[in-house]
Amino acid sequence: MLSHLFRFAANRLSPAGTSAHLTILIYHRILSAPDPLQPEILDAETFDKQVKLVKSLFQVLPLPQAVAALKTGHLPARSACITFDDGYADNLLCALPVLQQNAVSATFFIATDYLDGGRMFNDTVIEAVRRAPAGYHDLRELGLESLTLSTLENRQRSIANLLSQIKYLPQSERSARVTALVEQLSNQPLPNNLMLTTAQLLDLHRAGMIIGAHTASHPILSTLTDAEALADIARGKLQLEAILGEEIQLFAYPNGKPNVDYTQRDVELVQSLGFLGAVSTAWGAAQPSDDPYQLPRFSPWASQPLRMQAQMLRNLQHPITFC
Incomplete structure (x- = not known):
């Protein structure tokens, strides 16, 4: 009953076509079991419940398909996408099985300097x-x-x-x-297996997941010179293309707050490098009139399904401020 009411409300807020709103969910890590030190990070069981809920409420699309449809005004009603930032190994080990069991796709934005034993x-x-x-x-x-x-x-x-x-x-x-x-x-060794290896990244890609760029070193772009920002964005894109053997079309700004972590200059740099679109961490739902190089994303944080539905409805109505 509650899901029916959500879909009714969401159909009014996000109908198909030129009045559509695209909900893009953002995650970072999914753990095999809860970590008391980081209770905000979902474990696989909780993530599975969230994915099932999202799938029951939205039409979950691959991000490239959704961005293209948003631009042309052909997005289905109640469209949503799932994304992950940074490139953690648990994206493959814990998140991928949940995504596959629920038959949904996700986009993984990778900061390439941390592949193969790096640590943020x-x-x-x-x-x-x-x-x-x-x-x-x-x-x-x-x-x-x-x-x-x-x-x-x-x-x-x-x-x-x-x-x-x-x-x-x-x-x-x-x-x-x-x-x-x-x-x-501490004099104890720190873990060097938190991030994906190149082989694991290839496994994620072969499983049908979409790979996007997230710079090479994950800097605060707004603190860099023009040349430094361009080099870091381009290096991440080129490294991924060399590994995967295909063009990387999507980008995520590190940290992602407009006018704080990145500026209009960085938007223009991303566009100049030939990306199809880019995502921020400003919350809200994207509309066809929005800048495709500053698409908002929403982090679901409520543990109770009813509260999460309320948050997602609020997100559909949230006004967005870009650079």
Whole structure:
């Protein structure tokens, strides 16, 4: 009954054709089991429930097909797409089986520098805090707030605080700060299998999933010079094309907040490189009149189906502000 009411409301908000709205869902990781340190990350069982719910409410399309139909005004009613950012190994190991069991496609945006044993800065921080001994850690010499790690909640708050302090530093400074942080917090080895290998990326592609570009090094594009931004975007695209042997048509801006993480300059760079379209992390649902190089995406976060349906209806009505 509730699904019927959702579809009725969504058909009014997102009819077929020139008044259609495209809902694009964004995920990053899907774990085999819940991680108490990162409770916001879905496990495979919860992801399966979400995919089943989304499939019951929307027409789930491959992103390239949906973007093309949106541009021409031929999008079906209640259209949705599923996307993943960054290129985590669990996308293949945990997410792909769920997608295949539910017969839906997804697009995976890959930051190529982290293939084959790389680790993103945020995961380095998370894993260092996970392994740090309990107690007080004086980080003032690193230009960071000191930590007291005594409970799970302490560690969660510490991770959030550290990431907020480090995230927008210049890339070289951020890397140096994270390296020093790891040396001070833990002498245990950190995992080097969080991201896809090239072989796993090929397996994901052979399974029928769509691969998109996400730069090479996952920088905050707005902090780079024109030449640096162009080089990083292009390098990621070319590396993926060399691995997969086909043109990469879609792009996702790292972090993805308009006017914060990327600017109009970056939109123009992406367009100049021949991409079909690009996605941000501004929430809302795309309309045919929207810029195809700044398509919004929505992160479903409610654990209860009724709340998730309410959030998705609200997302269909949300006004979008771009660069």
